[in-house]
Amino acid sequence: xxxxxxxxxxxxxxxxxxxxxxxxxxxxxxxxxxxxxxxxxxxxxxxxxxxxxxxxxxxxxxxxxxxxxxxxxxxxxxxxxxxxxxxxxxxxxxxxxxxxxxxxxxxxxxxxxxxxxxxxxxxxxxxxxxxxxxxxxxxxxxxxxxxxxxxxxxxxxxxxxxxxxxxxxxxxxxxxxxxxxxxxxxxxxxxxxxxxxxxxxxxxxxxxxxxxxxxxxxxxxxxxxxxxxxxxxxxxxxxxxxxxxxxxxxxxxxxxxxxxxxxxxxxxxxxxxxxxxxxxxxxxxxxxxxxxxxxxxxxxxxxxxxxxxxxxxxxxxxxxxxxxxxxx
Amino acid sequence: xxxxxxxxxxxxxxxxxxxxxxxxxxxxxxxxxxxxxxxxxxxxxxxxxxxxxxxxxxxxxxxxxxxxxxxxxxxxxxxxxxxxxxxxxxxxxxxxxxxxxxxxxxxxxxxxxxxxxxxxxxxxxxxxxxxxxxxxxxxxxxxxxxxxxxxxxxxxxxxxxxxxxxxxxxxxxxxxxxxxxxxxxxxxxxxxxxxxxxxxxxxxxxxxxxxxxxxxxxxxxxxxxxxxxxxxxxxxxxxxxxxxxxxxx
Numbered sequence: 312x313x314x315x316x317x318x319x320x321x322x323x324x325x326x327x328x329x330x331x332x333x334x335x336x337x338x339x340x341x342x343x344x345x346x347x348x349x350x351x352x353x354x355x356x357x358x359x360x361x362x363x364x365x366x367x368x369x370x371x372x373x374x375x376x377x378x379x380x381x382x383x384x385x386x387x388x389x390x391x392x393x394x395x396x397x398x399x400x401x402x403x404x405x406x407x408x409x410x411x412x413x414x415x416x417x418x419x420x421x422x423x424x425x426x427x428x429x430x431x432x433x434x435x436x437x438x439x440x441x442x443x444x445x446x447x448x449x450x451x452x453x454x455x456x457x458x459x460x461x462x463x464x465x466x467x468x469x470x471x472x473x474x475x476x477x478x479x480x481x482x483x484x485x486x487x488x489x490x491x492x493x494x495x496x497x498x499x500x501x502x503x504x505x506x507x508x509x510x511x512x513x514x515x516x517x518x519x520x521x522x523x524x525x526x527x528x529x530x531x532x533x534x535x536x537x538x539x540x541x542x543x544x545x546x547x548x549x550x551x552x553x554x555x556x557x558x559x560x561x562x563x564x565x566x567x568x569x570x571x572x573x574x575x576x577x578x579x580x581x582x583x584x585x586x587x588x589x590x591x592x593x594x595x596x597x598x599x600x601x602x603x604x605x606x607x608x609x610x611x612x613x614x615x616x617x618x619x620x621x622x623x624x625x626x627x628x629x630x631x632x633x634x635x636x637x638x639x
Numbered sequence: 640x641x642x643x644x645x646x647x648x649x650x651x652x653x654x655x656x657x658x659x660x661x662x663x664x665x666x667x668x669x670x671x672x673x674x675x676x677x678x679x680x681x682x683x684x685x686x687x688x689x690x691x692x693x694x695x696x697x698x699x700x701x702x703x704x705x706x707x708x709x710x711x712x713x714x715x716x717x718x719x720x721x722x723x724x725x726x727x728x729x730x731x732x733x734x735x736x737x738x739x740x741x742x743x744x745x746x747x748x749x750x751x752x753x754x755x756x757x758x759x760x761x762x763x764x765x766x767x768x769x770x771x772x773x774x775x776x777x778x779x780x781x782x783x784x785x786x787x788x789x790x791x792x793x794x795x796x797x798x799x800x801x802x803x804x805x806x807x808x809x810x811x812x813x814x815x816x817x818x819x820x821x822x823x824x825x826x827x828x829x830x831x832x833x834x835x836x837x838x839x840x841x842x843x844x845x846x847x848x849x850x851x852x853x854x855x856x857x858x859x860x861x862x863x864x865x866x867x868x869x870x871x872x873x874x875x876x877x878x879x880x881x882x883x884x885x886x887x888x
Contacts, residue, residue, distance in 0.1 A: 411798035418765035422772035427849030452656035500804035586652035626871040
């Protein structure tokens, strides 16, 4: 039977939640193509115990390849194993999450299989048996609709875009032997960020500070706001403050930083350069606080507040804390 | 220390993007083109490594139209020793580009092939890892730190929540992320010397694209913006709207 193959992502001892989003997107595609959804999971011993959510998200078969060599992401080992499996002749499409790992792995697999890849896709459908995708280009200043001409089509899907569906009782788990070969790129360590926080691409709320914060010393005001917004919130930064060395580049939102689509985005002291707006315009709700009423950021904000950050931010933190406390 | 730095000519990040009359391409009139910003970090790293080694060669390479010569001249002005233009219109399919680059790199002598982590036009983020696989070389993508001890390289890869520290032996491929270094500005002398440096031009025949662009469209329109008020007195109304209207608190 023809299959849509999902390459799930295991890290830090288990399957990451984003993999369920990809499986649910694969389910919709597979039904349109008359295919099954197969998921492949590479991980160390014990990974099989963490695959529960994948069946409910829509997988027919979950193939778990446990091997010490897959304990941390070894790029060439994973690429070899996945590409060898995907070359089985029944795959119509291979889907990845467009995460740090998924983007690296999908490109390697595409080269190994000699098949084209579409990255960071936000819509996927079958049209006349061919796979058609939509993806942002120019950091979201435009969207391209692409037809994938070869089979299998390789596609990475943007996190936080595809909803997870719930189909109880689905998903047979099977063990799979895959050969990791001899990896030549070895992961020898991991360094966590200075502040323990969620990555801007994965947070449900992002609070971004710009030049209008006036000094890196004033970031405590933004940290307080993030704390008040709860565990799904995180700090972002504009290009100007990253270039000034106020904030680490991993926090940068914009065309030369990260493109984010959170449920709620706060732009604090940000004027709204084109390259910044490109990086956050797909957020569901945008709030802007700026003392210049003419700042372009107000043109994309659902809610704008004109004012001085030292006047507005403490009150905003206090009121949000009260509102969240009241709603439980 | 011999490096090949692959780069791309892209619209400036401050450029407004307008869709052309065919509905499938960019209207490039009035658009300022620059060297892809991430490629500047790749080039700077190659120049630093050559300086540290005290000898070597830095070759700038691009696949692009005649106008991409300007990008290569910028690279030569920054300090690259020579440049190669693979003349072709870049297709939407990263694998086609990767194959053309791999073919051009194969047979050359090099220790390192460097890229920017992605080009800010099509944002494919796939060519560096593809070239590594096609050339059968170890590769680290999204690199924010890079050190060399003899033939063993250590790279920091940016991932969600931190950095992976990876080791790989030369020859290798790396893709540079912002933070790797601080790219230099070309000096007046550099700009003058760039005109005398070798710039090879080769017409390349590309494989057919495995991806067809059906159309381009502008991003979805955002809801009508609303100014809630001024100063901290407007904060309670803002919070009420976020809670009751937008339902995001």
